[in-house]
Each structure stands twice: as structure tokens, then as C-alpha cells.
Amino acid sequence: MTPASLLPKNLISKSFKVTGRQVLPGFALSLGISLFFISLVLLLPLSGLLVQTAGMSWADYWAVVTDSRVMASYQVTLLMALGASLLNGVVGLLLAWVLVRYTFPGKRLIDALVDLPFALPTAVAGITLATLFSAQGWYGQGLAKLGIQVAYTPLGILIAMLFTSLPFVVRNVQPVMEDLNSGDEEAALSLGAKDWTVFRRVIFPALWPALVMGVVLSFIRSLGEFGAVIFIAGNMPYLSEVTSLMIFVRLQEFDYAAASAIASVILMASLVLLFAVNIWQTRYLKRLKGSQ
Amino acid sequence: MSIQIKQISKQFGDFQALKPLDLTINEGELVGLLGPSGSGKTTLLRIIAGLETADQGQILFSGKDVTNLHVRDRKVGFVFQHYALFRHMTVAENVAFGLDVLPKKQRPTKATIKQQVAELLDKVQLSHLASRYPAQLSGGQKQRIALARALAMQPRVLLLDEPFGALDAKVRKELRRWLRNLHDELGFTSVFVTHDQEEALEVSDRVVVMSQGQIEQEATPQDLYQQPASRFVYDFLGGVNVFEGEVSSLKSNRLEQGKAWVAFPDGYKAEAGQLYLRSHELSLSNQPSATAHLPLKIKAVSLIGAEVRVELEPLGWHSQDLWEVVISHSHYNHWQPQRGDTCFAQPQAGQLFTSNENQALAISWTKEQLLIKTA
DSSP states (O other): OOHHHHSOHHHHHHHOOOOSOOSSOOHHHHHHHHHHHHIIIIIHHHHHHHHHHHTSOHHHHHHHHTOHHHHHHHHHHHHHHHHHHHHHHHHHHHHHHHHHHOOOTTHHHHHHHTTHHHHSOHHHHHHHHHHHHSTTSHHHHHHHHTTOOOTTSHHHHHHHHHHHHHHHHHHHHHHHHHTOOHHHHHHHHHTTOOHHHHIIIIIHHHHHHHHHHHHHHHHHHHHHOOHHHHHHHOOOTTTSOOHHHHHHHHHHTTOHHHHHHHHHHHHHHHHHHHHHHHHHHHHHHHHHHOOO | OOEEEEEEEEEETTEEEEEEEEEEEOTTOEEEEEOOTTSSHHHHHHHHHTSSOOSEEEEEETTEEOTTOOHHHHOEEEEOTTOOOOTTSOHHHHHHHHHHTSOTTTOOOHHHHHHHHHHHHHHTTOGGGTTSOGGGSOHHHHHHHHHHHHHTTOOSEEEEESTTTTSOHHHHHHHHHHHHHHHHHHOOEEEEEESOHHHHHHHOSEEEEEETTEEEEEEOHHHHHHSOOSHHHHHHHOOEEEEEEBOOSSSOOEEEETTEEEEOOTTOOOOSEEEEEETTSEEEESSOOSSEEOEEEEEEEEOOTTEEEEEEEESSSOOSSOEEEEEEHHHHHHHOOOTTOEEEEEESEEEEEOSSTTEEEEEESSSOOEEEEEO
16 A cells, blocks of 8 residues: 555545656655655654754753854854855856866866765865864965964864865756857857856856855755864864754763754754745746746 | 858868858848758858858958957847747847947947837837746747847848747748848848758748758759759759659660650650659649650648649659659549559659769750750
8 A cells, every 4th residue: 555545536636746647657656655765764853853852941942052152153153154155156166167168188087076075974074174284284384374274263164164065066057057058158149248248147147046056055064064074173162163063062961952952953944045945946947947 | 231251161070061162142132041951051151150260261241351250249140040048038138138238338328228129029029028038938939039139239141040940830931921021121131041942942032052061052042943953952942753764775765764664855865864853843644645654653642732732652663752743623623533543644844864963954845845954
């Protein structure tokens, strides 16, 4: 028995939209398995989190999530995630542009390297970055002469976030850029537009939804980044502690409820952002592609 | 503005897209570049526009060398097959684009631009769609907007790359006439690319037939149809039936293949080759005649439009394609041919291509007259 077959027939036909006649059977079975899996892997743990916080009173919850040390962590996390995702927006756009528009030796290697932050354990990235940017490291030495300290400061957090969330922008923008119609650019040129105008008024608006999506995903990923960050952040209370570290700290104190409470804040922020950007993108694309 | 093309050639890797060619397009003329895909017609158009650079040769606009002028400075209007409208802009914003991106000094005021856009939309009869987005328009509407956008710059040269290729037959016909009227009204010089011979013959003042990077023939539509210069042009214009035959003996004046034969009129010596017969230059009857024995089996009869089209299969001889003969409705009503019937074709006029590619011999049976034409 699949979940769909348990429902009354008319409900299925009303609320489950199978577009046209399907060639392959098994809609009910595949939908059932998918929903079951999502519930098991995503929804159940998340509700577990909420159940754990449900044990707290509102006053307790509020006290935990607005604790001054936690508040400072929100600030550091948000600011650095914002900085990292915006920087990624610029660099990622440029990288995607280079990968799509030009051919050069080593292009495929660079294309593959873009995914490295996804493949690499974040702890490995964190240790590597911390070594690089420490006062004796390759980058750190040079930067120290300029009076810039990266390791064990909020700047280090930004670097770690930058590293782990780079692929989001590139991988979101790249396919859209590949699908761009070269006719549009030629049309703009034949109408007398300067190169920069063509980019600003014709190419960029077409990339915009994918770019925003990439930046937002990169931001959300940075909000929760733990492994790469803690090695390089220095983790000084009120200065360079990220929110995910605060969760870890509460866990080590065996204060599961407080840990869950802080986690729920990050969860809410991520979900709200994700839904908001999805709705916005759908609307924007609807205008571009017409309602289908 | 006249366009002069001198010894233009273009190579893409190993592929010679254009062999050095010359072409002059007069001021105010509407010229159709006709050819199959890969014939170089689009490449030539893009070189005229400046979207592609030629390897060699020169392009002159009204005597001025524009070979090295960037596309944005050539001030030509270009219309793309797939419209290339900016999807994130409304129809009005699309049309205004060319004026909007002018340098500050030359740019008209916002109010002037708005007024000009309104006039252009009026001209293409789509004023009511000004605030729509391209995705909400039909193909025909999109192409008209693309034209309005190109016309906003008041170009003296309008270039169109298969402008109606992506549209359905009815809209295509409508837009063709509309383009012709617009051209006559505004008097710019236009060049358009097409692979549809009907479109080229209907719209153009002059047709340039291209094949394999070369110009096969330049002629008015009438001349092109009446005197195709080569086998290629004849084939490409379509609607032609081919009878390939040999001459069996020196005394014989017949082109023969299997059971079928065509006797040549007096004063002409039959020669082995391919006899090209257009579908309206043949008649059908139940009996073979004294001058031709071409048995055919009726495969299909379609009563479309002003004439009845009969599709035929050779009986006892061979042809690469099915034959097609057009007969009048009154003949059809009188004769009532059915699928599967056998009948005989009688040529009235045709052209013989012998192994010598460039020589076509026009033959007329009715008047028994002979014309020798060398292209």
C-alpha cells in the first residue's frame, strides 16, 4: 500500500496533479517513497529539534536565545556571512563568466576545482586555512607585514565562509549563463549599445535571479558553517564566536534544550530566507518565461 | 543606402563558408538571399551587418568603406530569426532600447522617446501591447516588435535573418506582405535571408540564390523562375519532375529509360541526360501519345487551392522522387482519377540537362520550337 492509494479517489484526482497521461507508471509509489524519505531524513529530525525546545517556557527560550554572548555571535555570524556571500557573488559571477565565455588551457581543471569545497571535509579546510593565515603561514606572514591579522579574528571567519560557500554562486549562475541567447547581445550591439551597457542592461538582468539565488544559498550555508570556521576563528567570546559554536558549547554543557533553542533560531532564519528567495525567483522567472 | 560587396570571403576552421564573391545592392532595393542551410547566406548577411568579420574583401555603404566599422557604428537594423527580444523588458522598453542607449548628447528627451515608441508601435499595429512582456506575445507579434525595435534607429539598411522562419504558414504569409508594404513606405534598403523559395520569389525585388558559399544566380523573381541558370537553381526552386534517360541508337530521337520514353520535337537531337519538367508543364491522360510514353500510377490526389495535385509513381521505369503533376479542377471533375489508376504524362515544356552542368536546353512540345540557352 502506498500513501496515495490510501486516500479517497476524488481527493487524489483533485489535489494530485498528474500532468497529461504519463508514459511510465508508478506515480503513487514514487511520490510515497519520496515523501517518506523526506520525512525520515529531514522533517523528523527537525521536529525533534522543535520538540526539544518545546519543553522550555517562552521566558526561558527568550533568555537563552537573547543571551548577550549569543547575541554577539549572531552579529558576527550575520556580518561575516553577509560579507562572504556578497564577495562570493562578485567572484563567483566572474568565475562563471570566465568558465562559460572563454576557452583556455586548464579550464576543465578549474571547473572541477570549483566543487572542491563541497567535496572537502570542512574541518580539513578549516585546518588548512588556519595554517595558511597564521602568523607563520604563507599568507599570514605577508599580511602580518601589512598589519592585517586574519587567523583568530572575525576576518578569518569570513575567509572560511568564503571558501566553503563559493560553489553555490558559480553553480547557480553557470548554467543560466550557458543558456544565454547570443542573439540578445548581438541585437543590443546592433542597436548601438556599448559593451558595458550590453552587460548591464541585457546580460545581467538575465543572470540576476540565479545570482541572487546563489548568493542567498551561500549566505544560508555560511550562517550554519561550523567545521571550517572554528579552526580559524579563535573563538573569543563576544568577538569571534559564531552561532553554530554557541550550539556546540551548550551541548558540551549538556544543556540540550538551550542548544536546540539556539539551533531553532538559525533554522528559522534559514527557512524564511529560503522560502522568500524562492517565491521572489518564481515571480521573476514567470515574467521572463510567461506563465506555463 | 546602397551596399557594395567586393571579393568577400570567410572561413570557419576548415569550412569555407564564403568563397570570394561580389554583390551590389541598390538603394531602396529589397533583396532576398535564398539558399539551403550551409550555403553561406546567413554568414553573408552577418558580414554586411558587422556581426561577423570577413577574412578578405570590402564592404561599402553608399561608397563609404565600412569593412572595419563595428556593428554598433554601422547603423543597420538587424532582425533575428528567434526575435532576440529582451525578455526582462516590456514591449515599450524593448522598442525604446536603441534610443535609450544613445550617448547623452544625441539622446532625445524621455518624452520624445515615449512619443517615438508610441508611433512605432502604432506602425506595427501593436500599441495595445506596450506594457506586456515578450513571453506574453505570439511569434508573429514578437517579430513585429523586433522590427519596430530595429526601425527605432531609423536605419537606412534593414537586414533580416530568416525573419519568418519560426512562424506558422498563415502568419508568415501575412508578415511577408506587411514587410513588403513597410519597405515600400519607408524606402530603406533591405536584405533578407530565407530558405523558402516561395517567400523569396514573393517578397523580393531581386533574388540572390546561393549554394556552397557562392552566388548561383542573381535575378528578378520572374527571370529566376523562367530561366534558372543551373541545375541547382532548378532543383532548389522545387516543383520539378526529373526523367533521366539514354539515347539507344544514333537514329533515335528519343530519351529512353526502361519502358518509358520521350520523343524530342523536330529540329532537336536527343542527348542522354536529365529532363526537368515542372509540375504544371505536364498533362495527364489515359492514353500514351505519339511524343511520350510515361506510364505512372496515381499514389495520391489532393484537392488543395486552385488546382488539383496528383502524386505519381513511375511504372516500369525509375525516378528518385515521386512525380507531381498539377491539373485543373475541371479536368479533374471530367476525368475523376482514383488512387491506383494508371495514366500517362505528356510534357509540354521542359529543360534538358546533359552531363555538361551549365548548359540547359529549353524544349517546347506544343509549339515544337527550340530554344538554346547558355547560362
